[in-house]
Amino acid sequence: MDLSLYNTMTRTIEPFVPLKNGVVGMYCCGPTVYNYAHIGNLKTYVFEDVLRRTLEYDGYTVNHVMNITDVGHLTDDGDDGEDKMVKSAKEKGLSVYEIAQMYTDAFFEDIDALHIKRPSIACKATDHIQDMIDLIKRLEAKGHTYRAGGNVYFSIDTFPRYGALARLNLEELQSGARIDIDLNKKNPKDFVLWFTQSKFENQVMVWDSPWGKGYPGWHIECSAMSMKYLGDTFDIHCGGIDHVPVHHTNEIAQSEAATGKKWVNYWVHGEFLINETGKMSKSKGEFLTLSRLREKGYDPMDFRYFCLGGHYRSQLVFSWQSMDSAKNARKNLIKQIQSIKKITSEPAQKLSDAALSYQKSFVEHLNNDLHTPRGLAVLWTLLKDETLPGDQKLASLYEFDKILGLGLTDIASESVQEFVLPKEIQDLVDERAKAKRAKNYHRADELRVIVEKSGYTLKDTADGTVITKIM
Numbered sequence: 146m147d148l149s150l151y152n153t154m155t156r157t158i159e160p161f162v163p164l165k166n167g168v169v170g171m172y173c174c175g176p177t178v179y180n181y182a183h184i185g186n187l188k189t190y191v192f193e194d195v196l197r198r199t200l201e202y203d204g205y206t207v208n209h210v211m212n213i214t215d216v217g218h219l220t221d222d223g224d225d226g227e228d229k230m231v232k233s234a235k236e237k238g239l240s241v242y243e244i245a246q247m248y249t250d251a252f253f254e255d256i257d258a259l260h261i262k263r264p265s266i267a268c269k270a271t272d273h274i275q276d277m278i279d280l281i282k283r284l285e286a287k288g289h290t291y292r293a294g295g296n297v298y299f300s301i302d303t304f305p306r307y308g309a310l311a312r313l314n315l316e317e318l319q320s321g322a323r324i325d326i327d328l329n330k331k332n333p334k335d336f337v338l339w340f341t342q343s344k345f346e347n348q349v350m351v352w353d354s355p356w357g358k359g360y361p362g363w364h365i366e367c368s369a370m371s372m373k374y375l376g377d378t379f380d381i382h383c384g385g386i387d388h389v390p391v392h393h394t395n396e397i398a399q400s401e402a403a404t405g406k407k408w409v410n411y412w413v414h415g416e417f418l419i420n421e422t423g424k425m426s427k428s429k430g431e432f433l434t435l436s437r438l439r440e441k442g443y444d445p446m447d448f449r450y451f452c453l454g455g456h457y458r459s460q461l462v463f464s465w466q467s468m469d470s471a472k473n474a475r476k477n478l479i480k481q482i483q484s485i486k487k488i489t490s491e492p493a494q495k496l497s498d499a500a501l502s503y504q505k506s507f508v509e510h511l512n513n514d515l516h517t518p519r520g521l522a523v524l525w526t527l528l529k530d531e532t533l534p535g536d537q538k539l540a541s542l543y544e545f546d547k548i549l550g551l552g553l554t555d556i557a558s559e560s561v562q563e564f565v566l567p568k569e570i571q572d573l574v575d576e577r578a579k580a581k582r583a584k585n586y587h588r589a590d591e592l593r594v595i596v597e598k599s600g601y602t603l604k605d606t607a608d609g610t611v612i613t614k615i616m
């Protein structure tokens with residue numbers, strides 16, 4: 146079945162044709178690790194996971210590369226924010242490297258809990274500084290850079306296609322009243338490739354380079370690492386919609402200026418998760434994490450279900466009410482699977498014609514620019530179909546779940562719901578209670594994570610801790 150994807154570059158839905166038969170190179174901008182991922186970030190990773198799973202369902206091998214932004218000084222272009230990694234390290238009394246490692250681990254815990262497949266390659270920026278230096282050197286040799294105020298800048302006037310992705314009107318931007326705080330820039334849209342001068346004092350993360358001791362600009366890591374692992378041209382680049390006007394625009398400029406080739410064939414962007422007060426952002430400080438949702442009694446799968454209920458190119462508005470609807474819908478789904486399992490616990494070996502037509506329609510919706518809401522609608526219609534035997538329903542659901550990733554194959558039948566807590570888990574729960582009594586909340590949180598990773602959720606209530614097996 147043929148996949149079609151909306152390409153931000155052309156603003157149209159296009160048939161997907163890979164560069165190499167049967168193999169897809171896919172790069173996704175990863176997390177900045179000076180804080181936990183918020184649920185907006187996680188919405189983006191869920192959509193990217195659905196894309197990967199759909200490609201795999203269609204028979205492709207996906208080389209999925211993701212960067213980990215652990216060079217923490219900058220998360221925007223202007224060097225005008227605060228040094229977020231240092232700020233976080235000071236607050237926690239840890240080194241910047243410890244901070245990066247702590248939040249990288251937390252990120253992987255979150256994506257595991259959400260059944261987001263881990264990237265084939267997750268690469269840290271700090272492990273690829275030399276690749277970035279080499280790329281800047283290539284840009285310098287081709288005349289795309291200039292030095293000013295101790296820093297190396299990319300000159301966008303040397304790259305005529307600049308801004309094509311975001312359809313920027315450069316003349317308008319130039320003549321506009323924009324006052325850039327960086328007076329070193331020849332063009333306000335120029336951006337830093339390498340910093341040796343920063344307003345931040347006592348930089349910890351600095352490296353030697355031909356331009357002096359310093360650190361890379363924000364955008365160069367994605368160009369350097371994606372090309373290292375996927376080649377000069379690859380199939381798909383993903384990210385959140387916020388990255389279109391600056392980050393991805395600058396990534397394209399650096400990559401294509403260096404190689405002289407087209408860099409990416411399909412640009413796929415997910416819309417934002419917003420809350421009632423507007424966009425959710427890390428730098429604003431106040432945001433919701435997966436742990437917070439868990440504390441409120443939601444299973445990570447409730448959040449995944451919530452994300453799948455909207456199309457990735459539509460904004461998703463978060464509210465506790467909509468989380469409750471997702472939770473109830475998933476509960477209902479689990480109940481239906483359990484009642485099928487009361488009669489037949491084994492899925493059919495072969496799909497009947499009726500089941501095949503449901504499967505065809507489900508896959509068509511997913512292949513049509515990842516239409517998960519329509520895919521879920523097919524799932525519910527199938528469940529309601531009284532003419533379809535239980536084993537056919539189970540086999541179909543298991544098939545759909547290869548893309549949905551809701552863990553439907555692991556749902557136990559009702560009779561085995563009453564579980565006995567294994568001794569090793571009980572010991573961890575007891576140790577956690579002890580740590581809490583001793584007000585050692587750090588240890589208590591660590592133990593919670595270990596227990597949850599073993600497939601249980603913990604909820605502290607007035608009557609003690611309630612333990613549920615994750616299904």
Ligand code: AMP
Pocket residue numbers: 174175176177184185186187188189383384385386387388416417418419424425426427
């Ligand atoms: P960050 O860790 O902030 O660099 O973001 C990681 C990914 O999450 C990027 O692809 C961003 O575009 C995306 N992102 C950031 N904020 C949101 C949001 N509120 N909703 C959806 N995606 C987001």
Ligand code: ZN
Pocket residue numbers: 173174175367392396
């Ligand atoms: Zn990137």
